[in-house]
Amino acid sequence: MSSPTIQVRFFASLREQLGVGEVELSSETINTVADVWSQVTHSAKMPVNTLMAVNMEYVDLAHPVSQGDEVAFFPPVTGG
Amino acid sequence: MRVELRADSFEPYQALQDYQEQLTTGQYGATSVFVGSMRDFNEGDDVKKMWLEHYPGMTEKHLQAISDEALQKWDLQDIFLVHRVGEINPGDPIVLVATWSAHRAAAFDATRYLMEELKSRAPFWKKEQLNSSSRWVDKNTPG
Numbered sequence: 024m025s026s027p028t029i030q031v032r033f034f035a036s037l038r039e040q041l042g043v044g045e046v047e048l049s050s051e052t053i054n055t056v057a058d059v060w061s062q063v064t065h066s067a068k069m070p071v072n073t074l075m076a077v078n079m080e081y082v083d084l085a086h087p088v089s090q091g092d093e094v095a096f097f098p099p100v101t102g103g
Numbered sequence: 104m105r106v107e108l109r110a111d112s113f114e115p116y117q118a119l120q121d122y123q124e125q126l127t128t129g130q131y132g133a134t135s136v137f138v139g140s141m142r143d144f145n146e147g148d149d150v151k152k153m154w155l156e157h158y159p160g161m162t163e164k165h166l167q168a169i170s171d172e173a174l175q176k177w178d179l180q181d182i183f184l185v186h187r188v189g190e191i192n193p194g195d196p197i198v199l200v201a202t203w204s205a206h207r208a209a210a211f212d213a214t215r216y217l218m219e220e221l222k223s224r225a226p227f228w229k230k231e232q233l234n235s236s237s238r239w240v241d242k243n244t245p246g
Contacts, residue, residue: 032158034156034158034226034228035156035228035230035239036228036239036241039239074226076158076161076226079158079160079161079164079165081224095158095161097158097226097228098228098239098241099241099242099243100222100223100224100225100226100227100228101222101227101228101229101239101240101241101242101243102155102157102186102197102198102221102222102225102226102227102228102229103139103186103197103198103218103221103222103225103227103243
């Protein structure tokens with residue numbers, strides 16, 4: 024059986040700054056969105072106004088994350 | 104109700120006419136339409152092209168949710184929403200929002216609501232190509 028994972032995605036300027044669009048994490052040491060950020064970015068400072076989503080719904084850093092979740096980070100949206 | 108993302112250029116008034124053909128005439132007395140198009144200037148610079156990125160799945164989900172909210176808030180006959188993604192040229196339409204209602208207030212108000220909510224909640228990001236550089240648009244201009 025493969026180990027439980029979390030899918031992490033970055034968009035727009037954040038994807039370019041971090042140099043990564045999509046990464047898979049082992050979920051064993053992850054409890055919250057903040058843990059996901061720290062692990063993927065090696066605790067980089069998060070840009071002001073960064074938005075985050077779990078399974079495509081907006082959440083905050085304290086939101087719980089469990090295996091199989093998709094977690095995304097991105098800058099303020101500018102559509103329309 | 105229909106929500107669409109389009110990767111290539113579209114003609115909003117043709118799309119509107121095609122969509123409206125399936126609505127029952129006589130049921131609506133008001134149609135409100137907003138079309139947003141790409142400018143060739145922003146913050147004092149010439150803009151040559153634009154790239155519109157989105158989050159496949161989440162973008163559609165939130166456009167749908169915003170439209171469902173509008174249907175809850177106002178007595179509308181229908182909503183039609185189209186948004187571009189991908190490469191966009193100055194003058195190209197980016198977004199079409201149309202609503203139909205029995206009386207004008209609901210259509211006017213719902214169209215405004217849909218646009219404002221879309222701009223603050225739907226995950227789209229604009230990257231502008233200037234004369235010799237490119238930049239991400241970091242915030243919306245006030246409506």
